[in-house]
Amino acid sequence: MATRAEPKLRSRPEWTYAPAPESADPGIRKRYGLFIDGAFVPAQDGRTRTILNPATEEPLCEVAEGGARDVDRAVKAARRAYTRVWSKLPARERGKYMFRLARLLQERAREFAVAESKNGGKPIRESRDTDIPL
Structure with missing residues (x-):
């Protein structure tokens, strides 16, 4: 009766660990x-x-x-x-500028989150959901 060889775990030294590239x-x-x-x-x-x-x-x-x-x-x-x-400027006009600024930030929220992930070396999910939660 033949014995089965145990599977061997192979090391992969070329693997690197870093946040996922975006x-x-x-x-x-x-x-x-x-x-x-x-x-x-x-x-x-x-x-x-x-x-x-x-x-x-x-x-x-x-x-x-x-x-x-x-x-x-x-x-x-x-x-x-x-x-x-x-x-x-009247308050109504200032409000329009502020809402426009908020919309521009929301439109580019993904870019800000990617930049923050690269700057902080953290997962995109943390940057997107915690740091830039737009």
Whole structure:
């Protein structure tokens, strides 16, 4: 009577463990400035920071790193926009802008979730359902 050989578990060293790749391109640009006064601008002192995908340690993008002078510049721009334009709009008109902004965020929620997954190295489901629950 022949004996059966026990099945052997084979190791697959080429397997890697990382969040599932997404087919949706989040449209991440290579560089981002600070969004001040309606435009992306570099930090006043020129400092930047490289953002890495923690799962792969590959660079995602480079962002401007704002300092105190950049905060002052942003606050002044926001105050100017409020006093010259926003505060003069009727509440109904401001509401239209806010709802339009919400719709734009909802339309691109999947892209934001993919970008957040790559930035945080977490599963898309967590980003989609917890961080970006639109």
